Amino acid sequence: MRDPKIRAFFESIGYPRDWIEEAMKYRPEDSYVAFNPEWAEEQPPLLPNKPIFDIALQRRNSDKIALVCLGREISYRELNDLSDRLANALQSMGVKKGDRVATFLPNCIQHTIAFFAITKIGAICVPNNVMYTPRELEYQLNDSGAKVLITLDSLYPVFERVSKSQVEEVIVTNIRDFAADNANIPKLFDVEKKEIPNTHSLTDLLRDHTSLKEYTGVDPENDLCLMIYTSGTTGRPKGVMSSHKNLWANVWVARYLMGIKENDVDLQIMPTFHCAGWDLAQLPTLYAGGTVILVPLFDAKECLELMQSYRVSVVFAPPTFFIGLMNYPEFKKYDLSSLRIPLSCGAPLPSAVKEQWDKLTGKYLYDGYGLTETNCGGTACLSYPKKRKPGCVGAVTLGEMKIVNDKGEVVPRGVVGEIMFRGFGVAKGYWNMPEETKKTFREDGWLHTGDAGYLDEEDFLHFVDRYKDLIIASGYNIAPYEVESVIMQHPAVKEAAVIGVPDPYRGETVKAFVSLKDEYKGKVSESDIVEFCRQQLAKFKVPKEIEFLDDIPKNPVGKILRRVLKERELQKRG
Template identity: 40%
Template sequence: MSEQSDILEEERPWHNKYPLQVKPSYPYPKHNLARLLIDSARDYPEHKALDFLGRSYTYRQLLRHCCKMANALRALPIAAGDRVAIMLPNCPQAVIAYYGALMAGAVVVQTNPTYTERELRAQLEDSGATVLIVLDLLMPRVVQARENTELKHIVVTTLSDGLPFPKNVLYPIKRRQEYPNLKVNYSAAEGVLRWSAFLRRGLATQICQEVDADKDLAMIQYTGGTTGGPKGVMLTHGNLLANTIQTTEWCYRAEAGKERYLAVLPLFHVFGLTVLLNQAIHRAGWLLLVPRFEPKAVLETIRRCKPTIFPGAPTMYIALLNAPAMQEGDLASIKMCISGAAPLPRDVQDNFERKSGGKLIEGYGLTEASPVTHCNPIWGYRKSGTIGLPLPDTDARIVDPDGWEPLPTGVIGELIVRGPQVMAGYWNRPEDTAAALRDGWLRTGDLGTMDAEGFFTILDRKKDLILAGGFNVYPREVEEVLFEHPAVKEASVLGVPDPYRGETVQAYIVLKDGWQVSEMQLDRWCRERLASYKVPKRYEFRESLPLSLIGKVLRRKLREETDP
């Protein structure tokens, strides 16, 4: 850990609340991130590494595929520092492409498979990626988006490439029925290559590019754009290695070679990438890949494979708890869950822990920090409603939202963080980098408080603060009250223009199946629990809320749909 002389140990009260098994500081490796896989394959070659809908890969097999990918990329040629974009759901090919590209020395650009043509083109242009590894179903968008980009090679895979027999034989039939007009042109002139043929080009010889872990980029990870446009976050090998070790040590009861990780969070999102992919591979765990979140399919995987660790988002836990297919004992194998991406309602935490017998705790992070900076202790003393304590080697402060001056304990301000997981900066955005980083400290854009014991509470995004009649309203506080109502399944709150108050509070509600409730009933519920200026003035009932693939409510889209 680097010297941090501007903060005293007494300013880190959270260390006193760490479990005895967690140290305040750890040494972090300084090598290529892909060595996590190489080391686990050396120590646990015959252990299961991946499961994809019934097909398993051992660590020996996974490493062999990744080496072939790395050598095939080198032969294109891909040089150290070149950008390789990956546009895949959770499947074996996503893991192989990721570690193979890192071994080749490339910088990975994870691309959201739901991106529109416009969003994809913007990311490809900004990143300068020369290779894209993509699912065949997404090729119509890619063909339209590649114009005026630096793309030279497109490697196309299909879900059947990772499926077991006979699903791999049946899938193409189903695909032709659902997408009768889908045809991929594999003309060499267009640089479009089949996955299987591309892997055959590469030798299984092990390679792993040497890197300067603190300087060389492993990834350009684009922010989610839930409140604004995406920015490319530069994450070094050292950033991602540090956060992998930090989160692994926090889960100190997890045993190497024995855990089963339910991979429902998308691996193209930095939360899933660190707490699932990198952590599972580091601990030689068995990664249970689910291509998309559907409660019935997830429950089938849980029954078949008995996962022990299930990182997720609150919407996932809510959906499982309310799933008609849920049976007594389905969740009994799960020992620990770390919830992120959105606030975790207390009743969801209590119900999930009661049904699983395991622990469900809330953490916090952001893409710019690889992403995890805070987490509640999984076992022992915790505080529901908080994001917990800063991780080892992580400093945190609450400062004046308009400056960098630290604020007293309990006072609301902006959260800033510092640690080995904090990004190198924004790709091609020096002004944004200068505004976000100062002396190693990162502005998170989130408003919150720290209490005397070092537990932090997030109130809301600075951009989402509602100014109603001169009063500050924090959407999370209102949402928590709405979540407590027995009829409410999901809730989101934002400020909308009001000619008298400046802004007024509007709530968007999704009700549980079979429940009915009126605006008047919700209004009475809120008035009994909130100051009058915080009570929503408008309620809109919906069948669903716009969510990112990780389960975060897209307030930006709600605002776009609401604005006249």
């Protein structure tokens, strides 16, 4: 922030003066960096001071294709009209500004219509993971206080088994309501359309209601529009409160830093119950006037065919997506030449995966690091066209980043500490959790991430691991991600996960769970993996135990669930 041009930029976008004054105190050798507008693909304008649903309004008279899903296409004109009609229906049910409307939908046209309808009346969209059990759904419905639920009919039985909630109205839709007649419907969502007693049919509501006469006024900076629940990998899921401005920050980053344009086509594989389902890159693509292809469930062949036929140029996806594509036997026959921005997100990107992707496709696989609390890339770190470097997760986006020690003091560059962010992308806090909010969201704007990393001399962030996942063996700190990255370089390995397990002498020791590629099963032993690690890791980091699994447990976004593996180990060891 000492650079006059950077300081002038932050002053021009209305950055708080006390934040700027604090930033001026940091020295070049400190692990502190602010976004530099010279890193952007285009000269970035001011953040829009508008409600997020303006994205649907700005092209309400356009017949260009906005959304594609299961062979069905709808235009910007249809998207705006249909979301207007549903907004009117929700208002007729008594939904008003500030109310929470829960969605229980995969990536589909209905979900995007619902999001814009909910926000047009000033309500808050609360997406629910489509893999939830009744217990998990019940928790989230009760915690959010949602009065309306919009769900697929195939998922309605899950809601039926919820014993208690505040939901008063249920809107149901069949996945085929917005699909081509000959669409290949994922079995998970494919059920015969039937009338469900005491519910409303989405198609009937859209038919019977006219467009809104006026939209609810909102304060973009303070009014909430989206509440995504954290994955619960470190404890009980928390509802992250995002304002309209928070979402605009992320749209701004993807549009101007990544350079998403009107002719871009986004393959939306990140689920819409995750912040990346909206932020990376559905909303930015719609803002730019591009086309979004919504994928309800990952299938390598289907995704490759969509990427080839629709000339997909933008894909934000977890590492497992890229691994899945490369492991598909006919991967090389598909034409991916249109792909301009492939970016790995949602989980750490193993270097072996990036190297293999870059080599096979000739396309640079970008990396990124963000949290639900930062609205993905709103105020986070991304590698982008003008600022990228292999081996790191990227540079700070719209805001500031610093690395601190356990006393909260900024550490020198190159020293590992806790990553902290501040900026317009940082959410407002946790729903109904004032104490948790106070611990994570500081009054001076800084967000505690609970993640470890270090800042290099070129302003790039190097992610180390979650502090809670660090293994301490004989006093040495071992980052599971580093060990996993080495194991992933073995040609036989499909996936790997590393945890610390109790050890009577070392306190903890390293255990690796390894999933082998099909052609290597029965041909590679535990000792082969250990020996491979010995060649590339210090002795204290080498796994002492190896266990082969058919599949590594992951959440629906593709993030490895080390917590699940730890719980299994503790149960096994008594």
